[in-house]
Amino acid sequence: MALVLGFLLLLELCWDTSALGPLSSTEGSDVLEFELPATNYETKDTYKAGPIGVLFQMVHVFLGMVQPNAFPEDILRKILQKKFDFSTEYEKIIYYEIGIIICAVLGLLFIFLMPLVGFCFGVCRCCNKCGGEMHQRQKKNGTFLRKYFTITLLVICIFISVGIIYGFVANHHLRTQIEKTRKLADSNFKDLRTLLNGTPAQINYVLSQYATTKKKAFSDLDNIKSLLGGGIHEQLRPKVMPVLDNIKAMAEAIKETKEALVNLNTTLKELKESTARLNTSLSDVRRNVEQSLGDPMCAVPPVATTCNNIRVSLGQLDDNTDLGQLPSLDQQIDNINDVLRTDLSSLVQEGYKSFNDIPEMVQNQTTNIISDIKRTLNSIGSDIENIGQQIPIQDKLSNFMGYINDTETYIHQNLPTLEEYDSYRWLGGLVVCCLLTLVVVFYYLGLMCGTCGYDRHATPTRRGCVSNTGGVFLMVGVGVSFLFCWVLMTIVVLTFVIGGNVEKLVCEPYQNRKLFQILDTPYLLNENWKYYLSGMVFNNPDINLTFEQVYSDCKENKGIYTTLKLENSYNISEHLNIQEHAENINNDFQNLNVNVGNIVLLDEAGRRNLMDFSSSGVDTIDYNIYLAEMGKAPTKVNLLSFANDLEAKADHLPQGSLKQSLKSNAQALRMIHRDQVVPLEQSMSTTQQSVRELQHKSGGLGTKVAHIISSLDSAQDFLKTRISSVIVEESKKYGNTVIGYFERYLQWVKISITEQIAACKPVATALDSAVDVLLCSYIIDPVVRVSAFKLRKHSNSSLVVVCWQIVVHPRI
Template sequence: MLWKTGLIFLCWGLTSGELQERQSGAPPGPARTTLNFGFVPAGVYETVAYYEPGAIGILFNMMHAFLFVVQPNPFPEDLVIKVAKDKFEAIQSEYQKPENIVLTLQVIYYDIGFVVCAALGLLFTVLLPLVGLFFCLCRCCDNCGGEMHQRQRKNADCLRGLLTTLLLTTTFIITAGVLCAYAANQNLSSQLKSMRRLVKNNLKDLHTFANQTPSQIDYLISQYGTVKNHVIYDLENVGLLLGGRIQEELGKDVQPALDTALSMYATMRETKDALENVSLTLETLQDGTGKLQANLSAVRGSLGNALNDPVCADIRSPAATVCRNIRSTLPRLDIAANYSSLPNVTDQLDKVNEVLKTDLRRIVEKGFTSFNDTPTMVMEQTRNVVEGVRGLLNDIGSNITNFTKLFPVNSTLTNFTKMITHTHSQIEDIYPQIDQMDFYRWICCITLCCMVVLILAFNFLGLLCGILGFDRHTSPTTRGCVSNTGGNLLMAGVGFSFMFSWVLMGVITALFLAGGNLEKLVCEPFQTRQLFKVLDTPYLIQSSMKNFIPGYLFNDPNMDLTVDSLYSNCKDNRGIYKALNLEKIFNISAFFNTSIYSKDVSRKFEEMKVDLRGIVLLETEGKQNLINFTETDINKIKFAAYLEELKKGVTSIDLLSFAGELDTQADQLVKGTLQTALKGHANTVRQIYNQQVIPLEKSMKYVKARSTLNQSIRFLERTASDLPVRVTEVLAAVDAAQFLISRNATLVVNQETEKYKQTIIGYFKQYMDWIRTSLSMEVATCKPFSNIVDTVEILGCSFLLDSMNTFWFGLGCSTLFLLPSIILSVKLAKFYRRMDTEDVYDDIETIPMKTREIGNNGYYNEQLEGVQHPVMTSLSYSGCHLTGVTEVRMVSSNGTQSLYIIPTYDTMTRFPRASAPPRHPDW
């Protein structure tokens, strides 16, 4: 229970920084500024829980493929759970129960491949010694190939070659199996040496975990300074932040109102300029047209005097008609636009100048200045609140510091480090024992391999001696020592095969059952996470515990903490706080409730009172100035008369046309004084046109004056038309804005104050969220614990189990092929060993015996001799050497036998070792 208590204190210490901060929770509201808390200092874990077998992985894959063929069924998750729940003891004691019998049958059905292979292995182990015993007894009785007599066949060479090839192939397969087993054995020993590095790295990572955790917690606590600095910055700039927001919100109404008031000042200035332009241009136009009018009036009066001539008095004379026509055109000899008749605008101009004596722009700018002082007013009026919040920050920091001291994090981690050191020391102490056990294991495995290697040595040496020493020209009874030794070595291999193969198969069967089932029931399910699902089955370990991990650690079996989730979180290098789901154990929500701090901050801001009634947007003088502007009588100007005169030309009649008509009329008169006077006046009119009208029309001053007058009149007309309405709207907008500031600004102030307060509280919320995320993802990351599990899997499955399974896989392949090796060796040894007797055949039926010489086929051929034996007629014989004599067994074609004894010295000359093959139907 001590380790449980230590782990709980460790988890409590890891969460201490988070517990205190959640007390400062705030209502949801986005912070205006995203805080940067930096990165939590993280230790570097050195363990790489990954194994790459390298070239031997090919053998591992072959072994896995074989196991898949033996056991292709998927992992029996339901069956394993059922077996685990029913308990093996109950199954053994109550095996006769029907449900237990069914369960047993299900297990057998799932493991049918292993059962069949194990049965075959046991059958091999039991029968092979018996077969070897009977085989030895059989050979002792000159049976089963034990008779040292070789019957010759025509296909003997082909058969010997086939047997040699098959035995050689079988031997190579056995050799490959032994090499596979040897490689697996060596791989296990070499990988056990790297086990120390893995274990050392795991323990070192645990030290790193324990050492870095306090610094990580200290870093979390220290980042409260970031929150404090941002809050202090916002408090020091409360005028800019809060007052600016209030000003911005109120400015939506105040700014347009003051802008329209300022635009009225611009209208006043433009009106004054327009009136001045009208006054000046009117004088200019009156001056220009006045001289022309005087000259035209003089010409018109002179013409009128000339037409008083007596010639015009005679009504009956043609001259009277001419005079009458000329007199009718005299009124048209005048200017068209009479600017002198237009009224001046001096009175309106004087009134406007009077209005402009009051500087409306200065008054409006003063209102702008007063409104722009809102941040300063807010800062001055909230000074006490700012100081109160600043003091609250210091209290919160002190609470955080004091809170972390309540939990023995350092002492707990110190004890944890001591435990790791002690564990490491214990592991170091058992390394010599592991090495010794591995040495014994290595010796045992090498011994098993050497059994097969001994058999292989006899096979290879036997084949080598047999192939090199075999002479096809030598009879079986006279084979050389090398060939005979090869056959004996092959038979020695057969003997050792019978001696060792059953031992090998017994060991292989045991290793196969253990290693194969562990691979299929432990290693493969671990890689697919199915094993975790089995372990996470509710009420599996104990019927009273739904989940055994929280049941053992926290005495809360109903807690949602499973092996799979714990391993997955640690595998993803998440914090132990997240992995162990400690929030439900320590009621983190209560400790991380930000409402405590938010209430304190809110209480401080409730004391904030912002009064903006001191802001005056437009003084009374400015308002009166606007009213006076509407009373300048601009609307009384006769805009239509001005516009009408501006439409007219310089003169009412074309002076050139008038002068031409005057000349024409004069030509109708009799030469005299009147005619001369008329022509003179026509020239005068032309002179006036050329000297006054044309320069006046082309004068820029005249044109500009007309244009300026036109523009000014039209501007004044527009201004006068909506001036009262505009002024009324400006005054209404200013009054509404002023009313908003003086009476209704409280709502805006409260809204913006709440936003500002939420910004301050939002910093705390960001801090809490960052701590939660850091605790889940970065603080006390439990990768070392998943690495320990992965290391156990690597050591148990990749190092030990894969190597052991590959060992029995290779050795089993060699052992199985010892069976064909035995058969082939027995058959092939007959062709290499020296025989005691041999078959001899005669192809001449009428001659009983004759002298023979060695033929091309390696046997003695009787056809080379011309002497026939008086005894042998269509007979065959077989002979064997005895001491001093030769036993000759004569066999007739019908099967009868006769025994003859002849001297030994006569054997080689009178009785050859072999004859040509008999003429049998099957040849």
């Protein structure tokens, strides 16, 4: 019952701290994440005996052989219920204890026979009735028997020595572990205080994280312009922005088209003037050459032939273009100017502004509803604070802290007495082991002296001093055994019976939890309570709360709320109704009415402007005519080639005015080519490129405008018909995000309180320290080990005596 009461005391600790516990939270950029900080405890979860644990396992195997019967659950239940009748059911106890009883009987026989045999032996020796005769008879197997008995005695002595060594080790191990008791107790009490003191801070921390959650939610509510309005804007952007961008590009194209037309028209006028100047210059050169060919020398052969050739080639000195036939672009330019009277760029910017004002419109229209949602969130915070106040923590903690202090004071007051008594026990054990060591030393010395001093030819009366000394050592060893070992066997029997039963009835069933299963038997500890633990905790014995389940949960470091099933006392789920709070916030978001209608991307003036541009005639210009003319050479013949040819022909003429005049005209042609033809070619090439660009821009102008207007109508229709669904969708997403913060927080609060706060592993560790470590590992294992080895050792003491009689008998 002491074990039961101790366990209930620890459970009372758990009950008093059941609603407590600390947590930690980390806030991410978009998602709130919460985490309960881990609590570090000093006491180790498991006890390891180290190398000596192998000996403990050997003892457990020996106990299993001595006591192989199953744990007597029925007998223990009847004893706890005070229904066990020893007079009629003693056979069950005897059957269970038969192995230990046999060992105890053997020990008692040893206790009884050892002094009796010693007394008889002493009387016999005193009366000279025992011992060898004063002569020897040699036998054929005498040498073999002597060696056999010597080796047998040596093996038995070695076996006894091993037992003595185990005795020294166990005695020292027990003293060492008892010295660790204070540290173990302090460590457990410190862990329990950590549990008690840390739990309120955990609860406060968990509840304080609501401020973090609310801060994040308020931040999102204050940023509804960018979050909700921006979300709506982003949903509409793929449909709207390309249309506005195309209209904006078309407005820029109109301006660029006008500039290109004006530049082209101006360039055409300049080209026409340049062509006229070139034609005049070529006419002057041609006239000068014709005048020079009127020289009388041209009538004299062979000069006449050269002059005729030159006269025939003069027809190539002429303009090769007909730019005058190219139509003027004034009409198209006037049409474009009419289009530009309407500022399409400004109209597009108004469309951009109307569309980009959606976030601002959302913010302006949701001011009141956001205030209502914030009030709802503040009310949730008040409910959470009330939950923290309703959980019974501080009062019971302060009461139980007194129990811990009193228990710790009691242990510290009595622990010195325990340590003092243990020092006496250690000294007594040391003396016992030393006496046993002395006996074995006598045996070893007797064997050594008897073996070394033996002379088969010497008679008993003439044996050497060494041989006689060996006999004396053996006799002294046996005498000390007779005088002392029966007292030691008395101690061994008592420790073995008590320790063996504690090991089999307490330690083993505690480790395999059968002890808890017995305590969980309905109506066992209280005939009116089905479940004793639930009756103690909740005053309701019908709740299925068992010792084994509580111990297992604490061993797994579960929270006290789940371990003790405290929902039967304070149901956190009812007071922290996540769905109810989420529904309240959701109702507020359902009242969110955002109206962003009347968004006009482009008004009628802008539409007409586009249509006017498509009918401006820019796309109907015959650009091929311009390209054909610009692709021609300015002159019919290459003036440089013509000038070189003219000069070459002049070189064949005799000296005179004709030759000089032709060379002068050749030089004039070169100047015309350099000053007029080359710039004209460059201008015509540039103009040709401009015409191509203008042709490319104006190509399919009507189709482009029609496509833009069609896209504009489609986007405008989308805004009218689908914007409401987009608003609903984004509002729901926005609301779910804000609600999600609180759902995640409230769910975390529920999980923390029910599963993490006040994790009761220190309770299970304290119980393990008291039973499994201190009682079983520190005390019972060393005691049972010593008694088991000594029990087996002393059961062979009679064999030692016999061997001694045989070895020292003078007849052998």
